[in-house]
Amino acid sequence: MATNNWWKEATVYQVYPASFYDSNGDGWGDIPGVVAKIPYLHSLGVDVVWLSPMYDSPMHDMGYDVSDYENVLPAYGTVQDVERLVAACHQRGMKLILDLVVNHTSDQHDWFQESRRSKDSDKRDWYFWRPPRYDKDGNRIPPSNYRGYFAGSTWTWDEHTQEYYLHLYAKEQPDLNWDHQPAREAIYNSAVRFWLDKGVDGFRVDTVNKYSKHTDFPDAPITDPKSEMKPAIQMWCNGPRIHEFLREMYDQALAPYGDIMTVGELANTPDPKQVLGYVGASAKELSMVFHLDIGHIGMGPSLEDKYIFHPWKLTQMKSIVEKWQSFVEGTDGWTTAFCENHDNGRSVSRFASDAPEFRERSAKMLALMMVALTGTLFLYQGQEIGMINAPHNWPIDEYRDIEGQGYYREAERRSASGVDTTRKDRLMDGLRILARDHSRLPMQWNGSPHAGFTTGTPWMRAHDLYPEINVQKQQNHPTSVLSFWKDVLRLRKEYRELFIHGAFEVVDYGNQDTFCFIKSRDGNRALVALNFTRESQPFTQVKNVANMKMLISNCKEPVLETLQPFEGRIYVS
Template sequence: MRERTWWKEAVVYQIYPKSFSDSDGDGFGDLPGVIERLDHLERLGVDCVWLNPVYESPQRDNGYDVSDYRAVHPAFGTMDDWDRLLEELHERDIRLVMDMVPNHTSSDHEWFQRSRSEPDGEYGDYYIWREGSTDANGDPVPPNNWESFFGGSAWEYDEEREAWYLHLYDVSQPDLNWRNPAVREAMTDTMNWWLDRGIDGFRLDVVNLLSKAEGLPDGDPSNDWVGSEHFVDGPRIHEYLGEIRENVFAGTDAVAIGEMPNLDLDHARQYTGPDGPLDLVFHFEHVGLDFGERGRWDVGEWDLRDLKQTLHRWQDGLDWNSLFFENHDQPRSVSRFGDDERYRYESATALATILLTLRGTPFVYQGQEIGMTNGTFESLEDVSDVDTVRNVRELIAEGVVRDYESIRHVVDHRTRDNARTPMQWDDTAHAGFTDGEPWIPVNENYPEINVARERERTPSVLSYYESLIDLRDRTEALVYGDYELHRPDDEQLFVYTRTLGDERIVVVINFSERDATADLDVLEPDASLRLGNYDETAADPPATLALRPYETRLYEQSI
């Protein structure tokens, strides 16, 4: 039996506050808006909220460019609003996990402003500065060939300091120098400041990038992210994370969740488990299955066997997983892995079943519980996502693509804006998100796909999520049970079992747009149906199952 903890039993709901609910009509979601919608979360049955950054920020990267870690950005509200949110959540027995950004700050942060103006001062070594060199024309040349995840060089020349600073993300997000003990102390002090206010843990943004290789050598130009072998899982990363564990999380039941780009299974085992510095890690292998020949800025082919193989490898190889299909950086799962038109309900609920019945802690992203879909972006001017804009402009400038129209299908499929369109509450103007003009347009299908409409439908994606979350909450085998995959090479069926003691749950999913039939040796005649996503389903399993498109069934049986 695995050790019991609250975060293993929890279903986490991720809120991107800028797009969740706007209380004052300025078109920008806020904390009072979140508070107004908490009854929705309570009815859904979630146990924990992961709140994306609400810190003071110029919002060039939607809050992941922090200018003050101990202040609330005015557009989100006040610290009093934040205190009230925490109180309201805890009154509903819902925990709160904050999003912490330890790898970089905003270039507007006081630390960076003083670092650039006072190289020999207290903050001079808070960031990664290098002098670089000059070319034949006397122009500055970056210190190495590392690339930003958002495209282009990872270095920016600062005229004031007359030196280059490293930014693995946007130019406005300079990387902190974690080799400096003062930086580590400042960040752990900040995290403890929030824990002392009563939160229940942190999701740590790109936390495996904190350690950079000594000497910052050039990277392999053939890598998708040039230089990543020198800053992903770097030489001192376990030392830094060990300090965070000891100085922040030790002696508490707060959860430590690490987002880790380019994470492989071997490293994940080192980061988590009884001796690891983190409780949970996010990996991204399964959400890279649809990458094409040009990586994430291309769309490739995948099939169910690919998805099963990837999920199975992590289920089998890691004691406890973070389970997700969507977040603020990923497109909508029903558009990506399902059928968002003819079988939107069926495929959205099939994905929900995978999410909530595999072994691990499930993360539901706002709008996923009603089957929100990707949008469409007619021009690059319609895209807000700095990552998409910079990469598309670079692809056009390099001649990789001719113009926006030639890559628009990739943008529609991939851009982070798909996850950031406003939450669709009802069929009134702007989907009930705001009385003003939203900061980003609402998906045009909001009159058909919204919370109010989902409450009226029978069945609905929302009602299925509620039922499934309730079933997980009442069924220990779906939380702590062993996992076993069946029929791994089947092109249509995703079948697995969760077993705890003498209780077994058999999960059967026809993850395709075609009817399927199956004789399942694992399904006993006395198995009883616990949940399905079609109304007309016999309670007892026949000898041969006949499954309709994306049909999902959960059976319980004794062993």
């Protein structure tokens, strides 16, 4: 039987430090601000705080470009502030995990600065350097034709040493060469052991399946003759040595510290059997992973069209939830439950309705879905008060994210050149739903200027509706979204065997309006019924709940045979 590790029954709350709470009025959230809000998070009922990158960084990609793993961005605070945050969590029986970003560093990291100093540098092999190729006309071209995640080539020319270096993301984020053992040892010392020695309890592991590349870097197949750069995810996801690397990191850097929690960001791995290779306890690699499919709902099918919105059907969500709920049954693996993070739009706006008459009920309906799912539950800051996407009338200038901006500028060029005259408008429509910026708006604490996030000028504009949607307004209101989350998190623990560990089964798969599923364990059952539409829908599972009691609903007066718009209910027996 699988071990019931402490992290399996935990509820994790993700803090995006730039946008959480600013303690000193400089417009940036900071770690003392997180410390100040730990009593709030404790009262909510969360067990673990996940702190997104707070390391020293030039902030080209909001801290996912680390220039020093052993220091903190001055705007966020100091290493001592992180130690105080560890203590504040531990004093309340809570845990703290950090973001581990070790696929790449900043180009300002000492390692890369030394690597680019000369071809003879002892750190040259810590990154991927390759000579240029030349086309038939003698023009210099990159070593391969790969398109990066932020638009543009994955290769940047370095004039000083006359070679290209690889970066899957921004040119300021060169990829580390995990094939080079001295680089791996430095990563374990600087990025992992340094913080475990400070008392942190684990890591969310960024881009976890991209460390092992096909280092001969063959050209990717031509999928779009009009574009010089091609999607090439298969060249760097789940590469030939990835499991070797993760087992080594577990054995050498994690296991000596005890039962450390790790949750990997696992992209482009649709086969559950392949995922079990990462999360099986016997694999000794990761505690669990995020399967990113739910975040990709509504996104385009390719990297190039990621932010071109595609309408979706409820059966798509059902199949994703079912797949990643059931794949660990009968195994020694573990799974996760989430529908928001720092890389996606807000769940209320994406999956339900943020219209004024529906947004609170929508937030509660999604909460009911989440708390009943098997696995470790993850909430994102503001989800507990029903925060929503930025208003549709905000212009592109209000969007700060490097990825969204890169896609938009590329679309502008293509529209202007006549290659695709409608692309800019279509892309903006997609960004209004899908952009990473929506989740990065300042946390809405109260109705004072800038939502109480800062007394200064915020780095990013607060949502226009913060006077209506904020913590203070909901704190002592018994029917608020915040109060509802507190209630359902208590129920999740009360029914932990059923909700956290139970077997999952969809019972209305073909229905495009309602999502009903059963959780079962040791003879006990729960039925969860969710209406994802603006209209009342027939409750098709009436017979199945004849001998069950209704545990909770997000409607004041539920009617047995009818699910009201965006209603959710849980029955138990």
